[in-house]
Amino acid sequence: MSAFLTYLLSGLSVGASFALIGAGFVVVHRVTHVVNFTQGTFAVLAGWVTASLITNGTPHGLGELIGVIAAGAVGLGVGAVTLARRGTPPFVALLMTLGLSFLGVAVVIALFGDHPAPSVPLVSGIADFLGVRIEWQRLLIIGVALVAFVVIALFFERTDLGRAMTAAASNPRAARLVGISIRRMGLASFTIGGLLGGIAGVLLAPMQQLSAYSDLGLAFSGFAAAVFGGLVSPWLTLLGGLVLGVAGSMLQGYEIGSFQNQLSLVLMVIVMIVRAKALGRQEEAK
Amino acid sequence: MTYTVLNRTIRDRGFAAWWRRWSPAPQIALVGLIAAVIPLLLTEQSLYMKILLAAIVVTGLGLFMGYAGQAALGQGAFVATGALTVAVFSAQWGLPSWLGLVAAPVISGLCAALIGWPLLRLRGHYLAFGTLAVLLLVQLAMQSIPLFGAGQGVVAEPLIDRPDGIRARAWNPILNLVYVYLAVAVLIIVLIMAHRVIASRYGRGIRALAGSESAAASSGVPILGSKLKVFVIAAVFAGAAGGITALWYPYVNQEAFPIADSFGYVIMAVVGGMTSLWGGVVGAAIIVLLLELLNRIATLPGVPEVLAHTMQYAGYGLVLVLVLLFMPKGLMPALAAATQRRRGRGSGHGSGP
Amino acid sequence: MLRITDLVVRYGAATAVDGVSLEIADGEMVALVGPNGAGKSSLVNAVSGLVKPAAGRIEIDGRSAQVPEGRQMFPDLSVDDNLRMGAWRLSRNARDTARIYELLPELVPLRRRRAGLLSGGQQQMVSIGRALMARPELLLVDELSLGLAPLVTEKLVAHLRRINQESGTTILLIEQEVALAFEICARAYVLEAGRVVASGDTATLAGDKALAAIYFGDLSTGAEEDER
Numbered sequence: 001m002s003a004f005l006t007y008l009l010s011g012l013s014v015g016a017s018f019a020l021i022g023a024g025f026v027v028v029h030r031v032t033h034v035v036n037f038t039q040g041t042f043a044v045l046a047g048w049v050t051a052s053l054i055t056n057g058t059p060h061g062l063g064e065l066i067g068v069i070a071a072g073a074v075g076l077g078v079g080a081v082t083l084a085r086r087g088t089p090p091f092v093a094l095l096m097t098l099g100l101s102f103l104g105v106a107v108v109i110a111l112f113g114d115h116p117a118p119s120v121p122l123v124s125g126i127a128d129f130l131g132v133r134i135e136w137q138r139l140l141i142i143g144v145a146l147v148a149f150v151v152i153a154l155f156f157e158r159t160d161l162g163r164a165m166t167a168a169a170s171n172p173r174a175a176r177l178v179g180i181s182i183r184r185m186g187l188a189s190f191t192i193g194g195l196l197g198g199i200a201g202v203l204l205a206p207m208q209q210l211s212a213y214s215d216l217g218l219a220f221s222g223f224a225a226a227v228f229g230g231l232v233s234p235w236l237t238l239l240g241g242l243v244l245g246v247a248g249s250m251l252q253g254y255e256i257g258s259f260q261n262q263l264s265l266v267l268m269v270i271v272m273i274v275r276a277k278a279l280g281r282q283e284e285a286k
Numbered sequence: 287m288t289y290t291v292l293n294r295t296i297r298d299r300g301f302a303a304w305w306r307r308w309s310p311a312p313q314i315a316l317v318g319l320i321a322a323v324i325p326l327l328l329t330e331q332s333l334y335m336k337i338l339l340a341a342i343v344v345t346g347l348g349l350f351m352g353y354a355g356q357a358a359l360g361q362g363a364f365v366a367t368g369a370l371t372v373a374v375f376s377a378q379w380g381l382p383s384w385l386g387l388v389a390a391p392v393i394s395g396l397c398a399a400l401i402g403w404p405l406l407r408l409r410g411h412y413l414a415f416g417t418l419a420v421l422l423l424v425q426l427a428m429q430s431i432p433l434f435g436a437g438q439g440v441v442a443e444p445l446i447d448r449p450d451g452i453r454a455r456a457w458n459p460i461l462n463l464v465y466v467y468l469a470v471a472v473l474i475i476v477l478i479m480a481h482r483v484i485a486s487r488y489g490r491g492i493r494a495l496a497g498s499e500s501a502a503a504s505s506g507v508p509i510l511g512s513k514l515k516v517f518v519i520a521a522v523f524a525g526a527a528g529g530i531t532a533l534w535y536p537y538v539n540q541e542a543f544p545i546a547d548s549f550g551y552v553i554m555a556v557v558g559g560m561t562s563l564w565g566g567v568v569g570a571a572i573i574v575l576l577l578e579l580l581n582r583i584a585t586l587p588g589v590p591e592v593l594a595h596t597m598q599y600a601g602y603g604l605v606l607v608l609v610l611l612f613m614p615k616g617l618m619p620a621l622a623a624a625t626q627r628r629r630g631r632g633s634g635h636g637s638g639p
Numbered sequence: 640m641l642r643i644t645d646l647v648v649r650y651g652a653a654t655a656v657d658g659v660s661l662e663i664a665d666g667e668m669v670a671l672v673g674p675n676g677a678g679k680s681s682l683v684n685a686v687s688g689l690v691k692p693a694a695g696r697i698e699i700d701g702r703s704a705q706v707p708e709g710r711q712m713f714p715d716l717s718v719d720d721n722l723r724m725g726a727w728r729l730s731r732n733a734r735d736t737a738r739i740y741e742l743l744p745e746l747v748p749l750r751r752r753r754a755g756l757l758s759g760g761q762q763q764m765v766s767i768g769r770a771l772m773a774r775p776e777l778l779l780v781d782e783l784s785l786g787l788a789p790l791v792t793e794k795l796v797a798h799l800r801r802i803n804q805e806s807g808t809t810i811l812l813i814e815q816e817v818a819l820a821f822e823i824c825a826r827a828y829v830l831e832a833g834r835v836v837a838s839g840d841t842a843t844l845a846g847d848k849a850l851a852a853i854y855f856g857d858l859s860t861g862a863e864e865d866e867r
Contacts, residue, residue, distance in 0.1 A: 035411040084611060091357055092614055094411050095556060098359075098549065099606030106600035114595055160734065163720045164727060167713040174711035176689060178769070179728035216545065223415060262426050265419035272412045273404050 002131030007253035008246060013138035013207070015245020016145035017043075018264075020200035021222025022229070022237040023152060024193035028079075029231045031169045031189035033090045037097035038078050040219030041104035042197025044212060046071035047205030048108060051117040060122055068198035074104075075194020079187045101215055108212040116214075121206035141203045148199060149238050165189060197222075217261050221245075224268035230275065243267075310481045310563060317567070318474045325466045335534055337574045338469040339527045344554045345473075345480050345566030346523030350516045351552070352560025356406075357414035360421030362548035364394045364521040366538075367424065368528025369442075370434055373538040376443035378433060383445045387468075387529045394525025395518045402517040406510060421548055428540040439539030442532040462534075469530050473567075476523050481563050483519065546602075550577075553606050559616025568617055576601055640665045640809045641686070641703075641777055646695035648681045648833075655681035657833035658695070663777075665700070668803050668810045670820035670841065673830035679813045680708060682830070683779050686811075701776030706769075708781040708813075710762040714755025718746060718765050721754045725772030739768040743798060760791035767798065771808075778802070781813045796823055821845050 021039050028036045050067030054060060082088070082096050108114075121137040156162035168175040168185040175182060200218075204210060221244060228240025244267065248260035321338075328334055347361050368390035375386030405416045428434045445464065448457045532538050550573060558569025580601045584594035613620040641663040648656035656678045663669045671679050684690040686697055687705045704725070713721050719736055726734040740747050743764055749757065754765055763783065770778060780799065784792040800823070803810050814820035820827060821841040829837040829844070837844060 035414075081607065081611070085614075088610075088614070091355065091410055091414075092610055094357060094414060095552065096607055096610045098552075099603045099610065102549075102599045102603030103607065104603075106596045106603060109596045109599070110593075160723060160727070160731060163716055163724060166715055167724050170715050171711055171713050174707065174713060175724075177687060177705055177707055177711070178724050178773075180724070220415075220418075227412070227415075259426070262419075262422050265415065265422055269405070269416050269419045272408050272416065 003253065005130060005132045006134055007249045009132060009134050009142075010138060010253070011246030011249025012242055013134075013141045013245070014204075014249060014260075015225075015242040016142045016238075017200040017204045017241075018218075018221040018225045018244055019238040019241025020145050020148060020196050021218055022225030022241050023149065023234050024196035024200075025223055025226035026229060026231055026234055026237050027152070027196070028189045028193040029226070031165050032079075032083065032093075032186045033169075034082060034093040034097065035090070035223070035231075036078065036082070036190065036193055037094065037219055038075075038101045038104055038215075039193060039197045039222050040215035040217070041101045041108075042071040042075060042194045043201030043204060043218050044108055044210055044215045045074055045104065045201065046198035047201035047210040048112045048117045050202045051120050051205055052112060054120045055118055060120075063120075064122060064202045067202045068195055071198025071201065072191050072195040075197070076187060076191045078194070079190025082190070083183060083186045101219070104215060105212045112212070114212050116209035116211040117205045119206040122203070135207065137203070137206055141207070144199065144203060145238070148196065149234055152196075152234050161188065220261055220268075221264045224264040224271075227268045227271055240271075310477070314474060314477050314481070317477075318470065321470045321473065322467065325463060325470075331462050331466050333574065333578055335466055335469060337570050338466070338473055339531060339534075340551065340554060340570035340574055341567045342469070342473050342476050342527040343524045343566075344551050344558065344570050345476050345563075346520035347551050348555040348558065348560045348562075348565045348569075349480055349483060350520040351555050352565070356409075356513065357411070357552065358417040358517075358520070359414045359552060360417035360419070360545075360548050361520065361524055361551050362543040362545075363417070363421040363424045364398060364524035365528035365531060366421075366428070366543040367394045367397050367521075368525030369532035369538045369542070370428070370440070370528075371525070372529045372532035373435075373440035373442040374433060377440050383443050383533065386442070386532070387445070387526075390529030390532075391522040391525040394528065395522040398518045398521030399514065402514045403510075406513045406517060418545070418548075421543070421545065425540040425543065428538075428543075435539055437539065439537050439542075441536045442538065444536075445533055465530060465534050469527075472526050472530065476526070477563065477567075479519070479523075480566075483516075484563060546598075550602070553602060555616075557605060557609050557617055559618035559620070561615065562618035562622070565616055565618050572617070573605070576605065640667070640700045641811065642696075642698040643682075643686070644696040644698075646682065646685060646697065647693045648678070648685050648690055649693045650681075655833055656685065656692075659830070659833070659835055661828050661835065661838070663809055663811060665776075666803070666807045666809055667826065668800075668812065668824045670824035670827035671811060671813045671830060672815070672817050672820050672827055673836075675815065676832075677830040678833040679830055680781055681833075683781055683811070683813055686777075686779060699777060702773055703777040703779060704770035704773040704775035705779040706763075706766045706781060706783070708785065710759070710766045712754040712757070712762050712765065714753065716754055717751050718754055718757070719750045721765050722746075722768050722772050725769035726774075728773060733774075734772070736768075736772070739771060742771065742802065743768050745794075759786050760788070760795070763787060763791075763795055764798070767795065771802070775808065777809045777811065779811050779813070782815060783812065784814065784816045784819055792819065799823070 021043060024039045024042065025036060028034055028039075046067040049070045050063045053066060054063040058066070078097065078100050081100060082093050088096070121135070123136040123140055125136050126133055127136050127139060156166060164175070164180045165185045165188060167178075168180050168182050172182050175185075200222075201210065208214075222241075224244055225237050225241035228243070229236030244260075244264050247267070248263050251263065252258050252260075324334060325331055343361060343365060347358060350356060350358055371390040371393045372383060372386035375381040375389065376383045401420055405413065405420070408416050429437045434440060444461060445468075446461065448454065448461075531542075535542065554569030554573045555565065556569070557572055558565030558567070562568075577598060580597040581594070584597045609616070615623075641661075643659060643661050646656050646659045647654065659678070659682060661671075671682070673679055681690060683705060685692050686699070686703060713724060716724070722736045722739050723734045740750075745761075746764060746768060749761060749765075754762065757765065767780075778799075783795060783799075787795075796819075799810060799812075802808050812820055812824055821844070825840055827838065827841050827844055828835050837847070
């Protein structure tokens, strides 16, 4: 029983980080209709920046903050390049973000090397309750993710910028009439995507071996979580991420094998096919 | 020369018309001739072979991506199935390798038909990730299923056994040349087939798909069926290349078909031009040579080893982003457009309303 | 308030507005009528800054806001949020919606409703409210009556009249429903194929038999209107 709980919590923790990355996909896609392959890159970059700063003396808290902000800035840059040409079809934009993710790998290797980032958890130590032994950092990830999702929901429902981003997505013509700059909303969404990916990376790096090459696996899992929510619903993304994380953790815990990537993609494909009609209608309406 | 797409009459003028009016048969023949001569001038065939094999795959991939307007990020899966066919036929089942070669494209096509039927209902990025999932699953199969080597890999038997009396050192270059000419022959066949698809009424129909699916549907183009056909054709080409791969690099395991290679195919398709017959050849040549160049630079004395990896990724990334920003249709169409402008003729757009 | 001089608007090779000049004084309600494709919407979009003119000048004495053709809601946002977006160009403090609910009390029970779920008439009211949030000196109303029942249109017209009279907001009304336009507005411009073919006060224009025959159908009896 305690083994089960441990795997469950561990899976929830990993799943929460997938959900954060997936939320980044959702925000960017809602506003720009682009699937942003660099969501995983944001996580790796932030994780490395933070780890590198902290091992060189920067205090905790500040190191994490800088890492997340750096990811946000990179997100802004990715958005600027991807949205540079008006009227780029989403298929081309996806390939562009793919190319940028390659550049991201190159940059991370150039700056930090191609080995995994050192582990410097924000909170160290192991929690021990109900027969479960699990690192506090893993529980932290779950907590932060929940808070983040609430903040995202509030942002879109209660702030004018969030409302403007939704407006720009649902009716670009009226948005322009009212003075909302579609391009700026797109850049804002990419920045938020970067911040979300950054949070995931900063929390995940101490727990998981994040190296320059990890971005793709993270992007897969994040995208799979986002697909659960049809690329539009943050809460379903959270659910999807948690399910994915727990499933992978169970497989690994009960020694069936380490199949997180494949599992994510297979579940995602199944969900996509099952929902194909609904998803297709959304695509065609663009 | 005029033709109709979605009820718009398009008049071809200038270079494009001349190019199209001459059936590519002479062009393909010329290129085939050059391709056949090149191996005789080279001391070492591996780079050339890489280009040939990639060109075969990307010609098919370009058809799918350009004409169906869909991205396929995991095309390596079908190269793998082709390679596995040859390897399993000869190593596990004792059948002659040439039989495997013939079966490779067929089996890859069948797999594509099976997978495509549910998968091609997905649009846009969903399809892209779906094909990637297929690749990962094929890798997983190679890693775990004993028939496919369970991670240890399968080694295909050579196409022609070394005759007694000839030493390996003398035989291998001859065998390699055989493989290279095999690849050249397959490339020529693939180009001819691709041209037929492009130029046929069917080809024009699927070109319409790239614009808008509902528009294409309303003008009578059957959507899923058309997409499936191109998908299978692309897989057949990939399978043929895969079969030769199994002979050339005899070791077939999951690491022989990494994701990076599949992304590479996509980049080649983008760079060469997805709507042009020669896009695959051009793109493959450019990217393979570029990577080789970067590799040479990275392995120069004094360059840190880490830089080697960086350069490949940086090269991939920069090329893709720059081409998409400035020549989104790829090199061949950009060249065609440039020469048309220089001739001062219109770009051949509809004369009607 | 609004002076347009020799305006030319092109979409690619097609010329939508071909040298139009018009003038509207402060506080007027002026109509812009003409058949489909005459260039009315293009002209209005140029005034709103959505389209860049190829030639000509547009001078406005203050802010303009458009009530666009087809209502153009933000369907996933509530009525209140739609209104707030109307004031996007203004500072955050200026986005208070109370003013609009005083002007258009029918919107009060609909505050939290998703705009995409409202009826055409309700959406049109939200659209007007959204435009008013920008505190415009000039209101451009594009096809108010499109797809709406006459009773609903009447109510909206009453609101517009009140807004014009109480706040002095200048109104340019683009309408295919010529009879309606002439009823509301004292002056009108007639547009056809991108050019002004007639202008003046509406009483005179309505009475011009030749013009009426070509553009307006039978206005003299008003029988057409009652039948609708």
